[in-house]
Amino acid sequence: MPPNRRRRDRDEKLHEIVAAAADLFTELGFEQSSMTRIARAAGVTPNTIYWYVEDKDALLVAALDHLLADALRQLDQAPEAANLVDQVLWTLGHLQRRSNLIGVVHARSEQAEVVANWHEGFHALMDSFVMEGLARQGVPDRELQARARLTTYAVEGMLAHPTDPATARSVLELVLSPGG
Amino acid sequence: MPPNRRRRDRDEKLHEIVAAAADLFTELGFEQSSMTRIARAAGVTPNTIYWYVEDKDALLVAALDHLLADALRQLDQAPEAANLVDQVLWTLGHLQRRSNLIGVVHARSEQAEVVANWHEGFHALMDSFVMEGLARQGVPDRELQARARLTTYAVEGMLAHPTDPATARSVLELVLSPGG
DNA sequence: ACCTGAACACCGTTCAAGT
DNA sequence: ACCTGAACACCGTTCAAGT
Numbered sequence: 330m331p332p333n334r335r336r337r338d339r340d341e342k343l344h345e346i347v348a349a350a351a352d353l354f355t356e357l358g359f360e361q362s363s364m365t366r367i368a369r370a371a372g373v374t375p376n377t378i379y380w381y382v383e384d385k386d387a388l389l390v391a392a393l394d395h396l397l398a399d400a401l402r403q404l405d406q407a408p409e410a411a412n413l414v415d416q417v418l419w420t421l422g423h424l425q426r427r428s429n430l431i432g433v434v435h436a437r438s439e440q441a442e443v444v445a446n447w448h449e450g451f452h453a454l455m456d457s458f459v460m461e462g463l464a465r466q467g468v469p470d471r472e473l474q475a476r477a478r479l480t481t482y483a484v485e486g487m488l489a490h491p492t493d494p495a496t497a498r499s500v501l502e503l504v505l506s507p508g509g
Numbered sequence: 510m511p512p513n514r515r516r517r518d519r520d521e522k523l524h525e526i527v528a529a530a531a532d533l534f535t536e537l538g539f540e541q542s543s544m545t546r547i548a549r550a551a552g553v554t555p556n557t558i559y560w561y562v563e564d565k566d567a568l569l570v571a572a573l574d575h576l577l578a579d580a581l582r583q584l585d586q587a588p589e590a591a592n593l594v595d596q597v598l599w600t601l602g603h604l605q606r607r608s609n610l611i612g613v614v615h616a617r618s619e620q621a622e623v624v625a626n627w628h629e630g631f632h633a634l635m636d637s638f639v640m641e642g643l644a645r646q647g648v649p650d651r652e653l654q655a656r657a658r659l660t661t662y663a664v665e666g667m668l669a670h671p672t673d674p675a676t677a678r679s680v681l682e683l684v685l686s687p688g689g
Numbered sequence: 690a691c692c693t694g695a696a697c698a699c700c701g702t703t704c705a706a707g708t
Numbered sequence: 709a710c711c712t713g714a715a716c717a718c719c720g721t722t723c724a725a726g727t
Binding site for chain 2: 360432433438472474479482490500503
Binding site for chain 3: 543544545555556559564565
Protein backbone atom coordinates (compact mmCIF):
# COMPACT_ATOMS: atom_id res chain seq x y z
CA MET A 330 0.00 0.00 0.00
CA PRO A 331 1.66 3.27 -1.15
CA PRO A 332 1.85 6.17 1.29
CA ASN A 333 -0.42 8.30 -0.93
CA ARG A 334 -3.30 5.91 -0.52
CA ARG A 335 -2.62 5.74 3.20
CA ARG A 336 -2.67 9.52 3.45
CA ARG A 337 -6.02 9.69 1.70
CA ASP A 338 -7.56 7.08 3.98
CA ARG A 339 -6.34 8.87 7.03
CA ASP A 340 -7.65 12.22 5.83
CA GLU A 341 -11.02 10.73 5.01
CA LYS A 342 -11.42 9.16 8.41
CA LEU A 343 -10.28 12.31 10.18
CA HIS A 344 -12.82 14.22 8.11
CA GLU A 345 -15.59 11.83 9.17
CA ILE A 346 -14.72 12.28 12.82
CA VAL A 347 -14.48 16.07 12.56
CA ALA A 348 -17.74 16.29 10.59
CA ALA A 349 -19.53 14.15 13.17
CA ALA A 350 -18.10 16.30 15.96
CA ALA A 351 -19.10 19.55 14.20
CA ASP A 352 -22.66 18.26 13.81
CA LEU A 353 -23.01 17.18 17.42
CA PHE A 354 -21.30 20.27 18.88
CA THR A 355 -23.70 22.45 16.86
CA GLU A 356 -26.84 20.52 17.77
CA LEU A 357 -26.19 19.34 21.32
CA GLY A 358 -23.41 21.60 22.55
CA PHE A 359 -19.89 20.69 23.60
CA GLU A 360 -20.62 19.18 26.99
CA GLN A 361 -23.55 17.09 25.82
CA SER A 362 -21.43 15.69 22.98
CA SER A 363 -19.38 13.10 24.82
CA MET A 364 -16.42 11.48 23.11
CA THR A 365 -18.38 8.22 23.25
CA ARG A 366 -21.29 9.81 21.41
CA ILE A 367 -19.08 11.45 18.78
CA ALA A 368 -17.28 8.17 18.26
CA ARG A 369 -20.57 6.32 17.78
CA ALA A 370 -21.68 8.93 15.20
CA ALA A 371 -18.37 8.53 13.35
CA GLY A 372 -18.48 4.73 13.52
CA VAL A 373 -15.41 4.24 15.69
CA THR A 374 -14.47 3.51 19.27
CA PRO A 375 -13.97 6.47 21.65
CA ASN A 376 -10.27 5.85 22.08
CA THR A 377 -9.74 5.71 18.32
CA ILE A 378 -10.44 9.44 18.17
CA TYR A 379 -7.28 9.96 20.20
CA TRP A 380 -5.27 8.50 17.39
CA TYR A 381 -6.39 11.42 15.19
CA VAL A 382 -6.59 14.35 17.62
CA GLU A 383 -4.78 15.27 20.82
CA ASP A 384 -7.86 15.76 22.97
CA LYS A 385 -11.45 17.00 22.96
CA ASP A 386 -10.40 20.66 22.66
CA ALA A 387 -8.28 19.96 19.60
CA LEU A 388 -11.31 18.21 18.14
CA LEU A 389 -13.36 21.34 18.87
CA VAL A 390 -10.84 23.50 17.00
CA ALA A 391 -10.92 21.16 14.02
CA ALA A 392 -14.72 21.28 14.04
CA LEU A 393 -14.68 25.09 14.21
CA ASP A 394 -12.33 25.31 11.22
CA HIS A 395 -14.63 22.93 9.36
CA LEU A 396 -17.68 25.10 10.08
CA LEU A 397 -15.87 28.38 9.37
CA ALA A 398 -14.74 27.22 5.94
CA ASP A 399 -18.32 26.28 5.18
CA ALA A 400 -19.63 29.67 6.37
CA LEU A 401 -17.11 31.62 4.26
CA ARG A 402 -18.18 29.64 1.19
CA GLN A 403 -21.81 30.55 1.88
CA LEU A 404 -21.15 34.25 2.52
CA ASP A 405 -19.32 34.43 -0.78
CA GLN A 406 -22.47 33.32 -2.59
CA ALA A 407 -25.04 35.27 -0.56
CA PRO A 408 -26.61 37.80 -2.94
CA GLU A 409 -28.36 39.81 -0.23
CA ALA A 410 -25.12 40.95 1.39
CA ALA A 411 -24.74 44.21 -0.50
CA ASN A 412 -23.54 46.76 2.05
CA LEU A 413 -21.59 46.37 5.28
CA VAL A 414 -24.61 46.42 7.61
CA ASP A 415 -26.25 43.65 5.59
CA GLN A 416 -23.06 41.60 5.48
CA VAL A 417 -22.71 41.77 9.24
CA LEU A 418 -26.42 41.02 9.66
CA TRP A 419 -26.00 37.95 7.45
CA THR A 420 -23.07 36.80 9.55
CA LEU A 421 -25.07 37.43 12.71
CA GLY A 422 -28.00 35.38 11.39
CA HIS A 423 -25.66 32.58 10.41
CA LEU A 424 -23.97 32.51 13.80
CA GLN A 425 -27.29 32.83 15.62
CA ARG A 426 -28.27 29.41 14.33
CA ARG A 427 -25.04 28.13 15.85
CA SER A 428 -25.11 30.17 19.06
CA ASN A 429 -24.24 27.10 21.11
CA LEU A 430 -20.75 27.31 19.75
CA ILE A 431 -20.00 30.91 20.73
CA GLY A 432 -20.46 30.17 24.39
CA VAL A 433 -18.37 27.05 24.06
CA VAL A 434 -15.50 28.92 22.42
CA HIS A 435 -15.47 31.47 25.22
CA ALA A 436 -15.75 28.85 27.92
CA ARG A 437 -13.04 26.58 26.49
CA SER A 438 -10.75 29.52 25.67
CA GLU A 439 -10.28 29.94 29.40
CA GLN A 440 -9.31 26.30 29.82
CA ALA A 441 -7.48 25.27 26.66
CA GLU A 442 -4.81 27.22 24.78
CA VAL A 443 -5.64 25.67 21.39
CA VAL A 444 -9.13 27.09 21.62
CA ALA A 445 -7.88 30.48 22.86
CA ASN A 446 -5.58 30.69 19.83
CA TRP A 447 -8.37 29.83 17.43
CA HIS A 448 -10.57 32.43 19.09
CA GLU A 449 -7.92 35.11 18.66
CA GLY A 450 -7.46 34.27 15.00
CA PHE A 451 -11.19 34.37 14.39
CA HIS A 452 -11.42 37.86 15.87
CA ALA A 453 -8.47 39.09 13.82
CA LEU A 454 -10.32 37.89 10.73
CA MET A 455 -13.56 39.62 11.76
CA ASP A 456 -11.75 42.84 12.68
CA SER A 457 -9.93 43.22 9.39
CA PHE A 458 -13.12 42.43 7.50
CA VAL A 459 -15.09 45.12 9.31
CA MET A 460 -12.31 47.73 9.26
CA GLU A 461 -11.99 47.33 5.53
CA GLY A 462 -15.72 47.89 5.10
CA LEU A 463 -15.72 50.92 7.40
CA ALA A 464 -12.78 52.50 5.60
CA ARG A 465 -14.63 52.06 2.30
CA GLN A 466 -17.58 53.95 3.86
CA GLY A 467 -15.37 56.92 4.70
CA VAL A 468 -15.05 56.39 8.47
CA PRO A 469 -11.95 58.28 9.67
CA ASP A 470 -8.87 56.13 10.39
CA ARG A 471 -8.63 57.01 14.06
CA GLU A 472 -12.14 55.64 14.69
CA LEU A 473 -11.64 52.45 12.70
CA GLN A 474 -10.31 50.22 15.44
CA ALA A 475 -12.73 51.25 18.19
CA ARG A 476 -15.66 50.85 15.80
CA ALA A 477 -14.52 47.44 14.58
CA ARG A 478 -14.10 46.28 18.18
CA LEU A 479 -17.51 47.60 19.05
CA THR A 480 -19.03 45.77 16.09
CA THR A 481 -17.51 42.48 17.22
CA TYR A 482 -18.74 43.04 20.75
CA ALA A 483 -22.21 43.91 19.48
CA VAL A 484 -22.32 40.76 17.37
CA GLU A 485 -21.17 38.59 20.25
CA GLY A 486 -23.59 40.30 22.60
CA MET A 487 -26.51 39.71 20.28
CA LEU A 488 -25.47 36.08 19.98
CA ALA A 489 -25.31 35.64 23.73
CA HIS A 490 -28.68 37.33 24.23
CA PRO A 491 -31.59 36.69 21.86
CA THR A 492 -32.19 39.82 19.79
CA ASP A 493 -34.97 40.45 17.28
CA PRO A 494 -33.88 41.51 13.75
CA ALA A 495 -35.17 45.09 14.08
CA THR A 496 -33.18 45.78 17.25
CA ALA A 497 -30.16 44.08 15.71
CA ARG A 498 -30.33 46.39 12.70
CA SER A 499 -30.68 49.54 14.79
CA VAL A 500 -27.74 48.52 16.99
CA LEU A 501 -25.55 47.81 13.97
CA GLU A 502 -26.51 51.02 12.20
CA LEU A 503 -25.57 52.92 15.33
CA VAL A 504 -22.07 51.45 15.18
CA LEU A 505 -21.44 51.11 11.47
CA SER A 506 -22.87 54.34 10.03
CA PRO A 507 -20.22 57.04 9.50
CA GLY A 508 -22.23 59.66 11.39
CA GLY A 509 -23.50 57.29 14.14
CA MET B 510 -34.40 24.21 70.40
CA PRO B 511 -36.70 26.99 69.13
CA PRO B 512 -37.16 27.39 65.35
CA ASN B 513 -35.46 30.83 65.41
CA ARG B 514 -32.19 29.34 66.58
CA ARG B 515 -32.49 26.56 64.00
CA ARG B 516 -33.11 29.13 61.28
CA ARG B 517 -29.97 31.06 62.24
CA ASP B 518 -27.82 27.95 62.24
CA ARG B 519 -29.10 26.93 58.87
CA ASP B 520 -28.52 30.37 57.37
CA GLU B 521 -25.01 30.51 58.75
CA LYS B 522 -24.04 27.17 57.31
CA LEU B 523 -25.61 27.99 53.98
CA HIS B 524 -23.65 31.23 54.01
CA GLU B 525 -20.40 29.35 54.66
CA ILE B 526 -21.04 27.02 51.74
CA VAL B 527 -22.00 29.86 49.39
CA ALA B 528 -19.01 31.96 50.44
CA ALA B 529 -16.66 29.03 49.87
CA ALA B 530 -18.23 28.40 46.47
CA ALA B 531 -18.00 32.10 45.49
CA ASP B 532 -14.31 32.12 46.39
CA LEU B 533 -13.48 28.98 44.46
CA PHE B 534 -15.61 29.86 41.43
CA THR B 535 -13.84 33.23 41.25
CA GLU B 536 -10.35 31.84 41.67
CA LEU B 537 -10.47 28.47 39.91
CA GLY B 538 -13.53 28.73 37.69
CA PHE B 539 -16.71 26.68 37.78
CA GLU B 540 -15.46 23.46 36.29
CA GLN B 541 -12.28 23.32 38.35
CA SER B 542 -14.30 23.84 41.52
CA SER B 543 -15.70 20.37 42.08
CA MET B 544 -18.41 19.82 44.65
CA THR B 545 -15.88 17.79 46.61
CA ARG B 546 -13.48 20.72 46.68
CA ILE B 547 -16.15 23.23 47.65
CA ALA B 548 -17.35 20.91 50.38
CA ARG B 549 -13.82 20.55 51.74
CA ALA B 550 -13.42 24.36 51.80
CA ALA B 551 -16.73 24.71 53.64
CA GLY B 552 -15.90 21.92 56.08
CA VAL B 553 -18.64 19.52 55.05
CA THR B 554 -19.14 16.38 52.99
CA PRO B 555 -19.99 16.77 49.28
CA ASN B 556 -23.46 15.35 49.66
CA THR B 557 -24.25 17.69 52.54
CA ILE B 558 -24.29 20.57 50.07
CA TYR B 559 -27.31 18.96 48.44
CA TRP B 560 -29.23 19.44 51.65
CA TYR B 561 -28.85 23.21 51.19
CA VAL B 562 -29.02 23.70 47.42
CA GLU B 563 -30.71 21.84 44.58
CA ASP B 564 -27.60 21.31 42.46
CA LYS B 565 -24.32 22.90 41.37
CA ASP B 566 -26.05 25.48 39.17
CA ALA B 567 -28.24 26.65 42.05
CA LEU B 568 -25.07 26.98 44.08
CA LEU B 569 -23.59 29.09 41.29
CA VAL B 570 -26.59 31.42 41.35
CA ALA B 571 -26.33 31.79 45.13
CA ALA B 572 -22.62 32.58 44.76
CA LEU B 573 -23.37 35.17 42.04
CA ASP B 574 -25.94 36.90 44.25
CA HIS B 575 -23.40 36.90 47.05
CA LEU B 576 -20.76 38.54 44.83
CA LEU B 577 -23.20 41.00 43.27
CA ALA B 578 -24.36 42.29 46.64
CA ASP B 579 -20.73 42.82 47.57
CA ALA B 580 -19.99 44.68 44.32
CA LEU B 581 -23.00 47.01 44.71
CA ARG B 582 -21.83 47.89 48.21
CA GLN B 583 -18.38 48.75 46.84
CA LEU B 584 -19.68 50.82 43.90
CA ASP B 585 -21.79 52.81 46.34
CA GLN B 586 -18.65 53.87 48.18
CA ALA B 587 -16.33 54.36 45.19
CA PRO B 588 -15.46 58.07 45.12
CA GLU B 589 -13.91 58.01 41.65
CA ALA B 590 -17.17 57.09 39.91
CA ALA B 591 -18.34 60.61 39.12
CA ASN B 592 -19.78 60.49 35.60
CA LEU B 593 -21.34 57.65 33.64
CA VAL B 594 -18.21 56.69 31.67
CA ASP B 595 -16.24 56.42 34.92
CA GLN B 596 -18.97 54.41 36.61
CA VAL B 597 -19.05 51.91 33.76
CA LEU B 598 -15.25 51.82 33.69
CA TRP B 599 -15.25 51.06 37.43
CA THR B 600 -17.73 48.24 36.88
CA LEU B 601 -15.64 46.95 34.00
CA GLY B 602 -12.50 46.94 36.14
CA HIS B 603 -14.33 45.17 38.93
CA LEU B 604 -15.70 42.50 36.61
CA GLN B 605 -12.36 42.13 34.83
CA ARG B 606 -10.87 40.78 38.03
CA ARG B 607 -13.68 38.21 38.00
CA SER B 608 -13.74 37.48 34.27
CA ASN B 609 -13.85 33.74 34.94
CA LEU B 610 -17.42 34.15 36.05
CA ILE B 611 -18.74 35.90 32.95
CA GLY B 612 -17.86 32.96 30.75
CA VAL B 613 -19.36 30.58 33.26
CA VAL B 614 -22.65 32.48 33.40
CA HIS B 615 -22.93 32.39 29.61
CA ALA B 616 -21.96 28.75 29.41
CA ARG B 617 -24.29 27.58 32.16
CA SER B 618 -27.16 29.80 30.94
CA GLU B 619 -27.40 27.48 27.97
CA GLN B 620 -27.63 24.43 30.20
CA ALA B 621 -29.48 25.49 33.35
CA GLU B 622 -32.60 27.64 33.58
CA VAL B 623 -31.77 28.99 37.06
CA VAL B 624 -28.59 30.51 35.67
CA ALA B 625 -30.37 31.84 32.56
CA ASN B 626 -32.89 33.60 34.80
CA TRP B 627 -30.19 35.14 36.94
CA HIS B 628 -28.39 36.30 33.80
CA GLU B 629 -31.52 37.97 32.48
CA GLY B 630 -32.10 39.76 35.76
CA PHE B 631 -28.52 40.97 35.86
CA HIS B 632 -28.83 42.50 32.40
CA ALA B 633 -32.12 44.18 33.27
CA LEU B 634 -30.32 45.78 36.22
CA MET B 635 -27.40 46.93 34.06
CA ASP B 636 -29.71 48.23 31.32
CA SER B 637 -31.83 50.38 33.62
CA PHE B 638 -28.69 51.70 35.30
CA VAL B 639 -27.14 52.77 31.99
CA MET B 640 -30.36 54.11 30.47
CA GLU B 641 -30.90 56.30 33.49
CA GLY B 642 -27.39 57.70 33.16
CA LEU B 643 -27.77 58.30 29.42
CA ALA B 644 -31.10 60.07 29.88
CA ARG B 645 -29.47 62.36 32.45
CA GLN B 646 -26.83 63.21 29.81
CA GLY B 647 -29.49 64.28 27.35
CA VAL B 648 -29.41 61.32 24.98
CA PRO B 649 -32.74 61.26 23.05
CA ASP B 650 -35.28 58.64 24.20
CA ARG B 651 -35.36 56.72 20.92
CA GLU B 652 -31.63 56.01 21.14
CA LEU B 653 -31.65 55.00 24.81
CA GLN B 654 -32.30 51.30 24.43
CA ALA B 655 -29.92 50.64 21.54
CA ARG B 656 -27.16 52.54 23.35
CA ALA B 657 -27.72 50.72 26.63
CA ARG B 658 -27.62 47.39 24.82
CA LEU B 659 -24.48 48.39 23.03
CA THR B 660 -22.87 49.41 26.32
CA THR B 661 -23.64 46.02 27.84
CA TYR B 662 -22.25 44.26 24.78
CA ALA B 663 -19.12 46.41 24.85
CA VAL B 664 -18.56 45.62 28.53
CA GLU B 665 -19.05 41.91 27.98
CA GLY B 666 -16.83 41.99 24.92
CA MET B 667 -14.03 43.72 26.80
CA LEU B 668 -14.39 41.14 29.55
CA ALA B 669 -14.17 38.26 27.13
CA HIS B 670 -11.15 39.77 25.37
CA PRO B 671 -8.38 41.50 27.32
CA THR B 672 -8.55 45.25 26.67
CA ASP B 673 -6.17 47.91 27.89
CA PRO B 674 -7.71 50.84 29.83
CA ALA B 675 -7.11 53.40 27.07
CA THR B 676 -8.94 51.37 24.42
CA ALA B 677 -11.69 50.62 26.93
CA ARG B 678 -12.20 54.32 27.56
CA SER B 679 -12.31 55.21 23.87
CA VAL B 680 -14.80 52.44 23.15
CA LEU B 681 -17.06 53.53 26.00
CA GLU B 682 -16.86 57.21 25.06
CA LEU B 683 -17.91 56.25 21.54
CA VAL B 684 -21.05 54.63 22.91
CA LEU B 685 -21.89 56.77 25.91
CA SER B 686 -21.23 60.30 24.66
CA PRO B 687 -24.38 62.09 23.41
CA GLY B 688 -22.76 63.01 20.09
CA GLY B 689 -20.97 59.67 19.59
C1' DA C 690 0.20 2.42 11.44
C1' DC C 691 -4.13 1.89 13.17
C1' DC C 692 -7.74 0.20 16.28
C1' DT C 693 -9.75 -1.93 20.41
C1' DG C 694 -11.29 -3.77 25.33
C1' DA C 695 -10.46 -2.84 29.61
C1' DA C 696 -9.17 0.09 33.00
C1' DC C 697 -8.18 4.72 35.65
C1' DA C 698 -9.25 8.71 38.14
C1' DC C 699 -12.58 11.75 38.28
C1' DC C 700 -17.28 14.03 38.11
C1' DG C 701 -22.19 15.45 39.92
C1' DT C 702 -25.66 13.26 42.26
C1' DT C 703 -28.56 9.81 45.09
C1' DC C 704 -29.89 7.05 48.85
C1' DA C 705 -30.15 4.15 52.79
C1' DA C 706 -28.62 4.62 57.25
C1' DG C 707 -27.48 7.08 61.23
C1' DT C 708 -28.17 11.05 64.95
C1' DA D 709 -33.97 18.13 60.53
C1' DC D 710 -29.48 17.41 59.31
C1' DC D 711 -25.38 14.81 57.93
C1' DT D 712 -22.67 10.88 56.23
C1' DG D 713 -20.43 6.54 53.77
C1' DA D 714 -21.09 4.11 50.10
C1' DA D 715 -22.65 3.64 45.72
C1' DC D 716 -24.29 4.97 40.72
C1' DA D 717 -23.82 6.30 36.11
C1' DC D 718 -21.09 8.97 33.68
C1' DC D 719 -16.93 11.57 31.92
C1' DG D 720 -12.25 12.30 29.23
C1' DT D 721 -8.29 9.83 28.75
C1' DT D 722 -4.58 6.01 28.82
C1' DC D 723 -2.49 1.73 27.84
C1' DA D 724 -1.40 -2.98 26.89
C1' DA D 725 -2.69 -5.95 23.43
C1' DG D 726 -4.02 -7.10 18.98
C1' DT D 727 -3.85 -6.68 13.50
